[in-house]
Amino acid sequence: MGVKVAKTANEAFAEGMRQINPDVVAAYPITPATEIVQIFSQFVADGLVKTEFVQVESEHSAMSACIGASAAGARAMTGTSSQGLAFMWEMLYIASGLRLPIIMAVVNRALSSPINIHCDHSDTFGARDSGWIQIYSENVQETYDNLIQGVRIAEHPEVRLPCMIMTDGFILSHCLETMEMLTDEEVRDFVGEPPERENLIKSAIEQKPITIGALDLPDYYFEHKRQQVEGMKNALKVIPEIGKEFGDKFGRYYGFVENYKLEDADIGIVVIGSTAGTGKEVVDNLRKKGIKAGLLKIRVLRPLPVEEIKNSLKNLKVVGIMDRVEGMNTFCGPLYSEISASLYDLDKKPILTNFIYGLGGRDVKIEDINIIFDDLLKILEKGKKEFTLKYIGVRE
C-alpha cells in the first residue's frame, strides 16, 4: 500500500509521472506548472525513468512533439498552464482529431491580458471543445489520482482520446497537503503497458505504410469528426469503470461528479476545483443551522456527464452555479451554460443562478460563499430570482 506524504499538486503530478514512466515527455516551462517538468527533469537526470525528455522551445512544439511521439506508438505526456495552453490551441485539436491518447497535466491559471499568474479556469474552459477529456481536481490527492486514472481512460481502445488533468494554480500547485502516494509497483500495474495501436514505428518496421493526418475534404471530414464523438461517448462508460477499479484497488472511488449532501438539499452550489473544499465547509455550517444545503462538484467536464448532473440537481429548488471564468457573453459564465443546458429537458427543474468569482486568483473565502448561499435562500423564499449573474468578490 501507499504511504502518507506531504506534497504540492505540482510535486504530486511529477511523482505520478515518474511512476507512470512515460516513453516521451515534451514540455516547456510556464508558471505555475514549471515545477512539474523541473522535478521530472531531475528524475530523468537521476535515471529514475526511461523517458526521453524533449526540452522543446515552446508549448506549440511540446504538443507537436507529443503528437509525433504518440503517433509513433509512445506513451507521451506534457504539462502546462494558461498562455502555454493557449499557444498549444491549434495542436490540441490535432491531437484529439488524430485520436492520440496524450496525457497533459494542466495547472489552471488566468489568461492574459492583463497578465496574471494566478488561478482561474479560463485557460482550460477555452479548450473544453477541443476534443480532450477534461478532469478537474479538488485537492492534491485528486490531482495525483486523476493523473493515474487519466492514462487508462485516454488509452482505452474504445476511447483513444487525449486527456487533460487539471489542478488549481498556486492554491493546489504550490500548497502542501497530506496525500497518499501509491507504490511504484501499484501505479505501474494499474496503468499497465499501453494497448497496441497502429503507429509510425510499427509501420516502418513491418514495412506497411500508413498515412496519418491526411487531408479530409467535405466528403470525409464530417464522418471522421462523428467517429471522434463516439470516442467521447465511450469515455462516458469508461471513466466510471476506471474510477471504480481505482477505488476497489486503492480505496478512493471516483465518478463524474461528487454529490455533497445533495440527497435532501433544497439549495446548492455547483463548483469545479479547489473551491469545492471551501464550499463543503459552508454547506456543513449551514447544515448545522438546519438549512438543507448541498454541493455538486464537477470532476469531469468533457465528456459532459449530463445524466449525473440531472440526477444530482433535479430535486433541488435553487442552484447557484459558480464559474471561475468569464465567458464575455454578458449573460452567464460557461459552466452555467453547460449546467442549464443539461437541466433544460427536466419537467421540474431548480431555479438557476450564476456567480462568477475568483478571476486572476482573487481569493474565495467562506464569507464569499456565504453571500452566495444567502442569495440562494432569498430566491428560495421568494420562489423566483431577481438576477441571473452576479460577480462575487469584485470591486465595482
Place this chain on the structure above:
Amino acid sequence: MPSLRELAKRQSRFVSGHRLCAGCGAAIVMRHVLLAIDKPVIASCSTGCVEVASSIFPYSSWKIPWIHSAFENSAATISGIEAAYNVFKREGKIDKEIVFVGFGGDGGTHDIGFQALSGAAERGHNILYVCYNNQAYMNTGVQRSGATPKYSHTTTSPVGKVVPGKIQWQKNLVDIMVAHNIPYAATSIPGRWNDLVSKVEKAVKINGFKYIEILSPCRLGWPHEPELTMEISRVAVETCIWPLYEVVEGKYRLTYKPKEKKPVSEWFKLQGRFRHLLLPQNSSLLEEIQKEVDRRWEELLKKSES
C-alpha cells in the same frame, strides 16, 4: 552513390496519383529524396502543396509511414517521433535502423516553422530536414515569404506603379542553420539528380541534425512552362543565384562550379514573376540584383576556399 540505372530500379516511395501540378519541382524533390535513402524512413510533412496534394483521403502517395500535423511544426513533430524511437531502442523493443525526415516548404520552414526548426536543430535530433523551397506561399496562391527573392512579383508583393514587387532580400536559411552548429547543411536542385541524391545519402549517414534546402521550381507561381522545371533549376545554379554547396561541420564546399557564370537575366527571362526586371526602365534594379548575386557568390567562393 547508386547509378541512375540502379536508382530507377528502386521502388519509388512517393508514387504517382498525387495531385501536384504537371512540372511541379516539389514532386521530383520528394521522389528523389526518398529514393536516395536505402533504409526504412518515417517522414513528417508541414501543411503545404505537397501535403494537400499527396494525402487526399482515402488516397496517399506515400509508401512510407508519414504524418502531417500542422503547418509550422514538421520539425517538432519529427523530433517527437525520433524521441519515441530512441526510447524504444534503448529499451530493446526495436533494433532496426530508421531514418527520420522532416519535409517543409519555404513558408513552413523559413517563416512560420522557423522556431520549431531552430529548436529541433539546437536539440540535435538525428533528423534530416528537407526544405522544398519554391520561394513563396504557393499552396495558398503565391504570397510572398521570407524566401521570396527581391523584386519578385507575388500576390502580396505585387508589381505596381510605384512598387517593383517584393522589396526585401530573401533570408539565407542555410547559413542560419550552419550557425546552429549542425553537422551537415546543403543546397540542391531537382535538375541535378546526382547532386541531390549524393547529398541526401551523405546526410543520412551523419548522426545529428541535417538540413538540405532544395530549390523547387513552381510552374504556377513563378510561373514557367512545365517542361522547363529541370532546366530552370539548373539555370539558377549557372547564374549563381542558387549555388550548389554543402557545409560539413561548419566547413563550406562548393559541390558544383559553373564553367561560365551566366548573367542573372538568363534566369529571370524564363519566369513571369521577374518580367518587369527586364524592362529598360528597370535596368537599375536588374543591376542591383546582379551586383548582390556577384557579391554573395564571391563570399561563398572565399568561404569554400578557406
